[in-house]
Amino acid sequence: MDINDIIKPENKVYGKSSVLTDNIMHYCPGCSHGVVHKLVAQVIEEMDIQDKTIGVSPVGCSVFAYNYLDIDWQEAAHGRAPALATAIKRLNPDKYVFTYQGDGDLASIGTAETMHACNRGENIVIIFINNAIYGMTGGQMAPTTLLGQVTATTPYGRKAELNGYPLKITELLAQLEGTCYVTRQSVQNPAAVRKTKAAIRKAFENSMMKKGTSFVEVVSTCNSGWKIPPVEANKWMEENMFPFYPLGDMKDR
Amino acid sequence: MAEKVLMKGNEAIAYAAINCGADGYFGYPITPQSEVMETLMKEKPWESTGMVVLQAESETASINMVYGGAACGKKVMTSSSSPGISLMCEGLTYLAGAELPCLVVNVMRGGPGLGTIQPSQGDYFQATKGGGHGDYRLIVLAPASVQDMYDFVDEAFELAFKYRNPALILADGVIGQMMEKVEFRPKKARRTDEEVRQQCDSWATLGKPKTRERNVITSLALDPVVMENFNIKLQKKYADIEANEVRYSTYKTEDAEHLIVAFGCMSRICENVVDMARENGIKLGLLRPITLFPFPKKQIDALVPQLKSIMSVELNAGQMVEDVQLVAAGRVPVGFYGRQGGVVPNPDEIYEAFLKFIK
């Protein structure tokens, strides 16, 4: 028996999503971005909405998301993705529209766009990668950086007196009338990955039900920014981030 | 003849948008142009043509909504006044960099800073030289009447789509607020989804069918060679616009020995100045740039040999005069007269300034 006797459709248990391109991802080993990209691709494939989906990529490490998911994309200025998505969805109500944003993009420079798109109840999906750092620019403090966390711009650890407090933007968004589904997930083990995929699927399904904005935060790792290898980074995230950013649904209506 | 309606310049913008088949308007209130969105909200075009009208949370958001809509091949627009346009400059350079067609209206007020709500032309540099970062250009149309406000909406959209470039109507508080009779042009229906696909499927984000590659709207290119090539392509486009799209008008220039260059409301005031000079035997003419980019360089250049002087008259400290000087290139004296901060000069004081200049 050689390998070709084994590679048969009936034996296939797993495959790369057809919505993912063959481009080699530029993400660092262990980075959560790649896993979440895969989940979005799988959801789009399983819902059979590749021709009806428009993605908006941010400025951040995932700026090149458009190289990896084989759908039509718009690249936004830093923080402005929810404003783009607002217009895309309002002008094309039959399309699935999502933004994919980091913490700096969504919760610092783009806070106003995020809050107001959610508050208007735009029928879009927002996927929020919270890695508590600015990955792309070399590991500076993010709005979500934890107290005491060392970054390039908090070399002695984040201090409340100097830098204020980590921003729980997801909790804020859950308060808004315009959001219908607000959840916080993670992707550090298979069970968490499965839950996050279910959350993304629900968020996409919501966007045709005129219920409002669906918001999926994924608490994520940034090995290069945190300067911790992948396995340790997962542990650091569980020990330090989960207590402050507890996982689970905050709102589902 | 078509019916004429008395209205403000700002209202004309709103009616022209609905009547030319615009798909969306996104804006944020600011004097002296708030009537644009107020009129649209009153007219509820979403019930008649299906046009989307949305009050955004800021000008930053409005211009980025315009980006989102434009990238879907839609005819989308925003309007604002000077401080709001400053906020939009980020979006404008992204729109130019992503080669997206759209319309932005600036009803200028006096600055700098929060300034005044009175009329100004102080944003000439911002409109024609940049405002945002990088080597980009907007197509800039300067209306001088309420009819122009109406007509330039459709014209600006046509130019924007022809060149896939943002177009700007650079008006001033006078044109936005004054009332004149306007003739409504024949209505254009909004394009159907099918028509948008026919026109824009090669580049716009309409949803990726199996039959084509994905479309990506971006202004990002990390490789410097790729980025330089893109810049060269942009400059080629701007050169085409300069070669083909100059619009201007003249008043009594055939035998003119002196020339005033003025745009927008100032060109109308300066027509009176020309008449005053002619009554006194001075052969003065007027050239009004209608497009500020592309600037009517050749047209001014052609007049230079017959001229003894050129004066630029503006509602600012002297901005367009620099473009006039570049054309004159020292061959003829170039003067300037302007008022700032929202003060609009009358013909007498401009005429006096002109006499002083040519003495």
Ligand SMILES: Cc1ncc(C[n+]2csc(CCOP(=O)(O)OP(=O)(O)O)c2C)c(N)n1
């Ligand atoms: C207006 C503007 N300011 C600053 C930057 C530089 N910049 C690029 S990405 C980034 C932060 C990205 O961090 P985040 O959103 O958390 O994404 P991550 O890389 O961590 O995924 C910054 C500050 C920019 N591109 N534009």
Ligand code: SF4
């Ligand atoms: S810098 Fe951080 S966020 Fe960016 S790719 Fe590397 S691990 Fe991921």
Ligand SMILES: [Mg+2]
């Ligand atoms: Mg980050």
